[in-house]
Structures are given as C-alpha cells and as structure tokens.
Amino acid sequence: MKFSFASLLACAGLATALPSSVISSTELSAPEGVNIESRSTNGNVTDKGIARFDNGNIWDGQGNGTDSYKLYLGNGTTAAGWPSIESWVSFGNMFENYKLTIQWACQNLNWRLPNNNDDEIEAIYNGIQLAANATGVDHRFILAVIMQESHGCPRVNTTNLGVRNPGLMQNHNGDASCNDNKKLTTPCPTSTIHKMIMEGTAGTSSGAGLSHCINESGRSDVSDYYRAARIYNSGSLSKTGDLQSNIATHCYASDIANRLTGWVYAKSTCTCDTDPKSCNVSKN
Ligand SMILES: *[C@@H]1O[C@H](CO)[C@@H](O)[C@H](O)[C@H]1NC(C)=O
Ligand SMILES: *[C@@H]1O[C@H](CO)[C@@H](O)[C@H](O)[C@H]1NC(C)=O
Ligand SMILES: *[C@@H]1O[C@H](CO)[C@@H](O)[C@H](O)[C@H]1NC(C)=O
Ligand SMILES: *[C@@H]1O[C@H](CO)[C@@H](O)[C@H](O)[C@H]1NC(C)=O
Ligand SMILES: *[C@@H]1O[C@H](CO)[C@@H](O)[C@H](O)[C@H]1NC(C)=O
Ligand SMILES: *[C@@H]1O[C@H](CO)[C@@H](O)[C@H](O)[C@H]1NC(C)=O
Ligand SMILES: *[C@@H]1O[C@H](CO)[C@@H](O)[C@H](O)[C@H]1NC(C)=O
Numbered sequence: 001m002k003f004s005f006a007s008l009l010a011c012a013g014l015a016t017a018l019p020s021s022v023i024s025s026t027e028l029s030a031p032e033g034v035n036i037e038s039r040s041t042n043g044n045v046t047d048k049g050i051a052r053f054d055n056g057n058i059w060d061g062q063g064n065g066t067d068s069y070k071l072y073l074g075n076g077t078t079a080a081g082w083p084s085i086e087s088w089v090s091f092g093n094m095f096e097n098y099k100l101t102i103q104w105a106c107q108n109l110n111w112r113l114p115n116n117n118d119d120e121i122e123a124i125y126n127g128i129q130l131a132a133n134a135t136g137v138d139h140r141f142i143l144a145v146i147m148q149e150s151h152g153c154p155r156v157n158t159t160n161l162g163v164r165n166p167g168l169m170q171n172h173n174g175d176a177s178c179n180d181n182k183k184l185t186t187p188c189p190t191s192t193i194h195k196m197i198m199e200g201t202a203g204t205s206s207g208a209g210l211s212h213c214i215n216e217s218g219r220s221d222v223s224d225y226y227r228a229a230r231i232y233n234s235g236s237l238s239k240t241g242d243l244q245s246n247i248a249t250h251c252y253a254s255d256i257a258n259r260l261t262g263w264v265y266a267k268s269t270c271t272c273d274t275d276p277k278s279c280n281v282s283k284n
Contacts, residue, residue, distance in 0.1 A: 043203045043211035044135045049220050051136030055129055058092035061140070065089035065262020067097075069269050072254040073279055075241045076226035077219075085222045088260045091139045095125060097264050098143070102152030113155045113179070114186045120154055123190040124168065127197035135202045135211040141225050142201055144259040145169055145210060145232065148252065154188035154196065155179045163207065168193070169200025172207020208232075229256040238282055244272045245282040 045051035065088070074080035089097075102121055106113040116124075124146065132139035149170040150156040155178045158166040166177035176195035178188035185192070203209035208216070213228035217237075230243045233252040238245030243253035250272035255263075272279035 041199075041203050041205055042134075043209050043215070045137055045211050045214050047215070047218070047220050047224070050214060050224050052138045053133060053136045055091070055132035055139040058095075058139075059090045061088040061090040061093075062086075062261075063090055064093045064097060065260075067262050067264045068266045069258050069263050071270050071272075071279075072226075072257050073242065073244050073272075076223035076230075076243050076253065076257075078222065082223065082226055083257055083261050085138075085225075088140055089262050091143065094140055094143055094259075094262075095128075097262070098147055098152065101147070101264070105151035105153035106155050108151065109153055109156060111157060113153065113184065116152070116154070117187055119190065120187055120193065121152075123188075123193035124152060124154070124197070126190075127194040130194060131197045131201040134198070135209070137201050137210050137214065138225070140260055141210065141228075141256075142169075142197065144256045145200065145229070146197070147259055148229075148255055149200075154193050155184055155186065167196035167200065169196060171196070171200035171209065172204050174199030174204045225260075226253045226257055229253045239284050240282050242280070242282065244279045245284070247283070249273060250276060250279060250281050 072082050074082070076082050078084050099121065102124065103116055106115045128139050128142045128146070131137065132142055146152055146168050150168045152168065154168050156168065156170070158164060158177050158180045159170060164173045165171060166174050166180060174196065176192045176199060178185040178192060199209065201209045201211060203212050210228055210232060213231040214224050216231055217224040217227035219227065226243055227237060230237055230246065230253045234246045234248035236246065244250045251268065251270035254270050254272070255268070272281055
C-alpha cells in the first residue's frame with residue numbers, strides 16, 4: 001500500500017469515541033480534500049486464525065469478567081500486558097451487562113435524544129450477530145466498538161470532521177442513520193440498525209469496516225483486534241506501534257480491551273487524552 005494520506009485513511013472510520021468532552025476537536029480533524037479509496041462493502045476477516053464466522057455460541061468467554069479499568073499501553077500484544085482472547089467475557093454476559101447503558105444511551109448523549117425501546121435493543125443484538133456471522137469479526141469486538149462510539153444509541157448524531165460518521169458505530173460515510181441533518185427517526189427501524197452495524201463491520205463504499213482494519217493489522221494474534229481498534233478510530237497505526245499514540249482518542253484501544261474483559265461502570269483510569277505525556281503519547 002502506498003504511503004499517502006489516501007492510504008493512511010484507507011482504513012479510517014475516523015470515528016469519534018464518546019464522550020466527546022474528553023476529545024479535543026483539533027485532534028480529530030481529518031485532512032481536508034482527502035480522496036478516499038473506494039472499497040468493497042463486504043469485507044471479511046481473511047486470517048483463518050483470527051476469523052470467527054460461527055458466533056452462534058454466546059457463552060464463549062469468562063462470563064461477566066471484572067468491571068474494572070486497567071490502563072493498557074504499547075503494542076497490543078499479550079507480551080505488552082494486553083488481555084488474551086481467552087480472558088475476554090462471554091458475549092451473552094457482555095450484552096446483558098451493557099443493556100441498561102444501551103437502554104438510557106440516547107438521553108445520556110449531549111442532545112438528550114429519545115431512548116431505545118425493546119425492539120431497538122433487540123435489533124442491536126441481532127444486527128451484531130448478523131454482521132459477525134457475515135464478516136468473521138468476533139461479536140464481542142463489534143459490541144465493544146458500538147459501546148465506545150455511541151453507547152448503543154442508534155439516534156446518535158452523525159458527526160463530520162472531514163469524514164461523515166453516522167450511526168451506532170460512527171462508520172465511514174455509511175447510508176444508515178436515524179439522525180442525519182437534524183432529522184430524527186424514532187423508533188429507528190430494525191433494517192436501519194442492522195445496516196448501521198453491517199456498514200461499521202463490513203465497510204462502506206468509501207471506507208473500511210472493522211474487518212478491513214483487522215486484515216490491515218495482519219499480526220495473526222489478539223493484537224489484531226486492539227490494533228484494528230486504533231485503525232478504526234484514527235485511520236492508521238502510529239509508527240511507534242504504540243496503540244495510545246497517533247491522532248484521535250488515545251484511550252480508544254485501551255477502552256476496547258477493558259470492555260472486552262468486563263468493564264462497564266468502573267471509573268476509567270486512562271489519562272492518555274487528558275494528559276498525553278502521562279502515557280508517552282507520540283503524535284506520529
Ligand atoms: C482485508 O482488508 C484489507 C485491508 O483493508 C483489504 O485490502 C482486503 O480487501 C480485505 N479482504 C477482505 C476479503 O475483506
Ligand atoms: C471472504 O471474502 C472472500 C473475498 O471476498 C470470499 O472469497 C470468501 O468466500 C469470504 N469468506 C467467507 C467465509 O465469507
Ligand atoms: C450465526 O451463525 C450460527 C452458526 O454458524 C447460527 O447458529 C446463528 O443462528 C447465526 N446467527 C445469525 C443471527 O445469523
Ligand atoms: C454474571 O452476572 C449476573 C448478574 O450479576 C449473574 O446472575 C451471573 O451469575 C453471572 N454469570 C457468571 C458466569 O458469573
Ligand atoms: C510488543 O511489546 C512487547 C513489550 O514491550 C515486546 O516484548 C514485543 O516484542 C513487542 N512485539 C512486537 C510485535 O512489536
Ligand atoms: C444532534 O441531533 C439533534 C436531533 O436531530 C439536533 O437537534 C442537534 O442539533 C444535533 N447536534 C449537532 C451538533 O448536529
Ligand atoms: C516512549 O515512546 C517512545 C517511542 O515513541 C519509546 O522510544 C520510549 O522508550 C518510550 N518511553 C517510555 C518511558 O515508555
């Protein structure tokens with residue numbers, strides 16, 4: 001892949017992680033006039049050791065895990081202290097534990113939008129399973145990114161800091177939205193919710209989904225997920241290989257790792273966004 005803004009952004013969701021209060025808008029700005037490569041909308045995880053097309057088993061991890069926050073820095077490998085896939089929670093427990101947050105997510109966003117009803121919550125659950133089965137992206141990783149991007153509110157505002165990011169996963173210029181141009185759709189239709197999750201996971205015609213980001217990482221171990229989180233958020237990896245470094249949200253990959261091991265309500269101890277020096281953040 002050639003080294004240019006276009007290739008740097010090839011995997012870019014340039015997605016904004018909530019809460020927005022911890023992110024400075026200058027750090028999130030995408031370069032203007034960037035021409036983003038066109039890509040397939042049906043990306044799947046190509047590494048057989050990483051791909052998981054059977055997400056039918058929802059009791060597939062360490063139950064509830066532990067609701068605590070541990071700050072992870074460095075390259076995303078278990079050697080650098082990041083959690084192994086064996087230490088991840090079960091999807092069933094993870095969804096159950098986030099359900100209350102998902103239920104109240106919309107009113108807790110900046111714009112106090114109408115909350116989810118039961119059908120919308122069910123559509124999120126089914127949408128994750130459908131996208132996971134179709135792309136080989138582990139369902140727990142998709143849920144972690146949804147919680148990171150929108151807290152599970154399908155009416156989350158479409159953001160635009162150079163790239164339009166709509167929907168539950170604030171994906172790369174996707175079609176599905178229930179809050180575009182200040183037009184709110186309540187309830188958000190099941191098909192729209194499913195499409196939002198598919199666009200975030202399998203990609204859109206103008207940008208990568210989680211599957212592409214995992215492929216791009218290409219390390220064949222659990223660090224592919226944490227590296228993919230970094231790529232989804234900022235469009236590329238830091239030259240240092242440290243996942244707290246680069247643009248966008250420095251806590252993003254660490255947050256995702258914590259969500260995958262049971263973090264729900266515990267106070268975050270990540271200082272990488274409030275005090276980048278404390279995490280040895282490099283902008284390159
Ligand atoms: C995997 O991701 C890479 C990097 O974005 C992409 O070029 C490739 O098309 C993807 N493969 C599939 C099958 O999705
Ligand atoms: C993954 O994508 C490739 C390329 O598009 C395709 O050949 C393959 O059948 C897909 N695998 C699955 C399991 O869908
Ligand atoms: C996902 O695939 C598994 C088997 O591979 C199947 O049991 C399950 O019903 C599928 N789920 C959805 C939502 O398609
Ligand atoms: C997970 O937490 C729920 C609610 O606290 C509890 O009922 C359940 O037994 C726990 N499951 C495991 C596997 O620890
Ligand atoms: C990742 O970081 C750990 C700890 O700093 C180091 O031991 C390991 O060699 C690094 N792995 C890669 C692939 O860079
Ligand atoms: C967010 O969405 C609401 C509802 O559509 C709208 O009133 C508000 O202006 C939006 N905020 C921004 C920053 O676009
Ligand atoms: C900080 O990161 C740089 C790479 O950007 C590395 O060379 C250096 O060892 C790190 N320092 C500490 C204290 O981790």
